[in-house]
Amino acid sequence: MNLNAQKVGVAVIGAGPAGMAAAIKAKEAGAKDVVIIERSEELGGLLHQCIHNGFGLLYFNEDLTGPEYAVRFIERVKELKIRTQLETMVIKISQDRDIMAVSSKQGYITFKPKAIVLTMGCRERSRGAINIPGTRPAGIFTAGTAQRFVNVEGFVPGKKIVILGSGDIGMIMARRLTLEGAEVKAVVEILPYVGGLIRNEVQCIHDFDIPLLLESTVTHIHGEQRVEAVTVARVDRDRNPIAGSERKIECDTLLLSVGLIPENELSLMAGVELDPVTGGPVVDENMQTNVHGIFAGGNVVHVNDLVDNVTWESDLAGASAARFALEVKPVGRGKIALKPGRGIRYIVPQLISGLRDVTLYMRVREPEQNVRINVGDIMSRSLRVVKPSVMIKLTLSAEQLKKLEKGTREIMVECEKRKGKK
Amino acid sequence: MPREEKIVCIDCPLGCLVKLTLDDKDKVIDVADNKCKKGEEFAVEEIRNPVRVLTTTVLTQQSIQPLLPMKTNKPINKKMLRQSMLVLAKVRAKPPIKMGDVIVSNLLDTGADVVATRDLLIDHEKKS
Numbered sequence: 049m050n051l052n053a054q055k056v057g058v059a060v061i062g063a064g065p066a067g068m069a070a071a072i073k074a075k076e077a078g079a080k081d082v083v084i085i086e087r088s089e090e091l092g093g094l095l096h097q098c099i100h101n102g103f104g105l106l107y108f109n110e111d112l113t114g115p116e117y118a119v120r121f122i123e124r125v126k127e128l129k130i131r132t133q134l135e136t137m138v139i140k141i142s143q144d145r146d147i148m149a150v151s152s153k154q155g156y157i158t159f160k161p162k163a164i165v166l167t168m169g170c171r172e173r174s175r176g177a178i179n180i181p182g183t184r185p186a187g188i189f190t191a192g193t194a195q196r197f198v199n200v201e202g203f204v205p206g207k208k209i210v211i212l213g214s215g216d217i218g219m220i221m222a223r224r225l226t227l228e229g230a231e232v233k234a235v236v237e238i239l240p241y242v243g244g245l246i247r248n249e250v251q252c253i254h255d256f257d258i259p260l261l262l263e264s265t266v267t268h269i270h271g272e273q274r275v276e277a278v279t280v281a282r283v284d285r286d287r288n289p290i291a292g293s294e295r296k297i298e299c300d301t302l303l304l305s306v307g308l309i310p311e312n313e314l315s316l317m318a319g320v321e322l323d324p325v326t327g328g329p330v331v332d333e334n335m336q337t338n339v340h341g342i343f344a345g346g347n348v349v350h351v352n353d354l355v356d357n358v359t360w361e362s363d364l365a366g367a368s369a370a371r372f373a374l375e376v377k378p379v380g381r382g383k384i385a386l387k388p389g390r391g392i393r394y395i396v397p398q399l400i401s402g403l404r405d406v407t408l409y410m411r412v413r414e415p416e417q418n419v420r421i422n423v424g425d426i427m428s429r430s431l432r433v434v435k436p437s438v439m440i441k442l443t444l445s446a447e448q449l450k451k452l453e454k455g456t457r458e459i460m461v462e463c464e465k466r467k468g469k470k
Numbered sequence: 471m472p473r474e475e476k477i478v479c480i481d482c483p484l485g486c487l488v489k490l491t492l493d494d495k496d497k498v499i500d501v502a503d504n505k506c507k508k509g510e511e512f513a514v515e516e517i518r519n520p521v522r523v524l525t526t527t528v529l530t531q532q533s534i535q536p537l538l539p540m541k542t543n544k545p546i547n548k549k550m551l552r553q554s555m556l557v558l559a560k561v562r563a564k565p566p567i568k569m570g571d572v573i574v575s576n577l578l579d580t581g582a583d584v585v586a587t588r589d590l591l592i593d594h595e596k597k598s
Contacts, residue, residue, distance in 0.1 A: 099539035099587065100525045113525055115539050115588040119569060199527055202536040227526060227555050246485040250478050251522060255548055417484075432505070433484040 052158065057081040057373040059147055059161035060366070061138050061314065064093025066346025067167035068121035069359045070366030074165070075128045077370035082130050083159065085149055087137040091125060092118035093169060095355070097196045100220055102247070106356035117355060133157075141318035145341055162373035165365050166315055166329065166337070166344040170308040170351050172217075178306055180212075182269030185276070191217040191305035195224070204228050206301025210278050211235045212266045214253075215437075216244035216353065218305025223252035233297050234259045236266055236280055238287055241415055243305075243437055245353065266302065267294060275300050308351045318342055325394040326350035332382035332399040333406040335365035336372075340381075343369045350396050350409070353439055357409060361396075384456055386423075391416065391463030393436065402449045402456065408442045410461065418466045424459040426451045434463060472499060477513040479504060488513035521545035524554055528561040528573065530590055538563045538590045540573060542582040550580055558584065565590045 058074040060067045063086035075082045084091070095103070098114030105111055108120070125132065136151040147159040172190040189197075189205055195217060197203045209230050211218045214237040222232045235253060240263050242249045253260050261280060267289050268279035277298045281289035310328040312320070320329045321338040328349040329337040336343050345362030352358050382399035386408065395410040408423070412434045421429045421440060426448045434440060452459070472491050479486045486509045491500035498517065501510045523545050527537040540558065554577055561573060567590040574584040 096588075099527060099541075101523050101541060111523070113539060113541055113587045116569065119588070199539065200537060202527075202529065224526075227551065229555075246478070246483055247480040249485070250480050254478065255522070255551075433482065435483050438483045 053146060053160040054158070055081070056083045056159055056161045058083075058163045058165060058366070058369045059159050060084045060165045060167055061141075061147075062086060062093065062167040062169055062348075063088075063091040063132065063134075064167065064169050064346070065095060065117070065121065065355050065358050066169065066348065066362040066365075067093070067165070068118075068125055069362035070165040070167055070343075070345050070369065071130050072121065072124050072128060073363045073366030074370040074373075075130055077367045077374075079163075079370035079373050083133055083161075084125070084130060085133045085136050085138055085147070085159075087135065089135050091122045091132060091134075094192070097192075097199045099199045100224075103355050106354065107359050138314055141314050141342075143319045143339070145318070145339075163341045163343065163369040164318075165362070165369045166320070166342065166348050167346050167362060167365075168311040168314065168348045170310045170347040173304070173307040173309060175304060178304075180266055180269055182278075183271055185269070185271035185274050187271070187275035187301045188269065189301065189303055191215075191221045191303045194221055194303050198224055198228060204230055205303075206230060206275075206299070208233055208299040209301045209303060210266070210280075210297055210299045211303045211305060213237065213305035213307070214242045214244060214249075214260070215305045215307065216248050218303065219244050219248040219252040221303060221305070222258050223256060226256045226258065232256070232258045233299050234261050234280065236261045236264050238263065238265045238283055241435075245437060265289065269302060270296070275302055278302055308347065310348045310351065312348060315342075315344070315348070320344075323394065323398060325388075326396065328396075330398045331396065333397050333401060333404070334368035334382075335361060335397070336368060336381060338381070341369075341372050343372075350394065352409075353437060357439060357441065360407070361409070384452070385458050387458055387460050389460040389462030391419070392461050395461050400444075400449075402452050404446050404449075406444050406449075408444060408461075410440045410442070411436055412440065412463050416463065416465065420464045420466050421461065422464055423461050424452070424456075426459075430466065475517055477516045479509040479512045481508045481512050490514070490517055492517070520548045522548045522551065524551055524584075525587070526555060526558060528558050528563050530563040530565065532563075532565045532590060532593055534593060535590060538567065539587045540584050541587050542577060542580075543585050544582045546577065546580040546582050550578055553578060563590055565592045
């Protein structure tokens with residue numbers, strides 16, 4: 049414990065969309081001394097490099113680009129005079145919620161907040177995470193790094209590009225690089241379907257006649273100084289490369305869009321329990337973690353496909369943190385566990401109280417048509433189509449939750465195939 | 471001779487591959503394989519006039535922020551995207567610029583303006 053620690057009300061770690069939303073809501077809910085701690089030199093996080101549109105369709109009912117979405121929150125942070133501690137990197141959170149950080153201007157600084165909101169977002173999986181054999185030449189980038197080069201720094205990373213993974217960032221970069229004059233030779237996807245949203249498949253891949261190789265993967269990287277080619281092979285049902293199906297594609301750049309990992313090293317230090325499926329904290333309906341007074345929101349909890357949902361979750365985390373910091377009433381932890389049953393990969397929040405309305409975010413395991421999502425026997429929703437890439441959002445009302453038997457400790461959520469339908 | 475075109479509907483995650491039949495005057499005479507009415511509406515409009523919002527960047531005359539993000543303030547025909555990039559490649563944005571300022575008006579006679587989606591401040595000012 050550092051005696052010089054700055055006492056604050058709510059400390060928010062990270063100033064991306066989640067952190068800004070959490071800080072704004074905490075302040076609006078009356079929290080005193082809200083501080084946002086951010087390692088880069090400005091607010092906004094990844095939004096500044098996401099120059100494409102499609103942000104805010106749900107939250108603002110407007111079609112905004114990433115920078116425009118960011119500005120809405122940056123302006124509000126300024127209006128509310130929320131303290132921002134930029135170019136400051138949190139290096140540790142102790143189990144009793146002390147924050148240790150370093151800044152090039154102030155050196156080592158510590159905070160003693162009443163409540164913390166974790167909004168560190170996520171990072172990209174890299175080549176090491178998927179173990180692609182071959183040499184180690186220059187020219188291998190994650191899609192997000194390439195996005196920063198092209199949209200912020202002003203460099204196009206290569207001329208002939210292969211993209212592994214058809215997540216949204218991968219597809220958006222396929223379009224972006226094509227427009228900037230590069231040749232995207234292929235987007236390679238190991239699954240039999242595209243990983244991102246349908247609008248991106250149409251507007252980023254089909255619009256530019258970019259070859260989309262499904263059920264395929266990169267099995268080798270060639271090149272000494274610089275990438276010269278990659279070997280692409282088809283895969284079988286178990287996602288193993290099929291011998292004899294290999295072909296070499298000449299390229300100078302390989303972009304990886306192979307998944308995102310919630311960034312939780314700090315959470316672990318603080319003793320926060322993580323869900324092995326989401327990679328993020330186990331949270332309750334107040335977005336509180338197992339550590340009293342530590343809340344979390346956005347991609348640090350689970351990787352979202354839409355920023356709008358990140359904002360909503362973080363609004364909730366910020367408001368809850370304010371309540372905790374103000375000690376108006378205890379923020380109890382939910383005791384009813386939501387368990388993923390057939391077809392469901394995960395549900396956030398994992399714990400609910402059963403006493404009030406709660407919004408559930410969930411993902412399915414496989415694409416399916418004509419299904420019913422059953423939340424125990426208290427709610428059921430029919431859906432024509434579900435896909436792992438599209439988050440399902442359901443709201444359980446307090447009324448529906450009253451149907452729960454007293455003492456219920458677990459609710460099974462499942463995705464059931466509707467009978468009698470083609 | 472009637473001809474066929476296929477359009478993927480983006481209205482929902484189902485992504486129906488809608489089959490359109492057009493006559494020699496490009497009039498839609500049949501719509502098939504869509505699972506709902508929206509698929510028909512989308513496909514008919516998409517074949518008639520496929521439009522997209524172009525989002526890109528232009529070079530600036532400012533060193534902290536070498537690029538300024540842009541968008542067309544309304545969707546333009548997708549055939550115009552590449553040509554539009556060539557026009558924007560010649561632009562050098564001069565600070566100060568406010569988000570929403572028009573950088574190129576009536577881009578290639580599409581009726582759409584290219585507007586900044588972020589502020590561009592003069593060098594010695596600190597970034598937001």
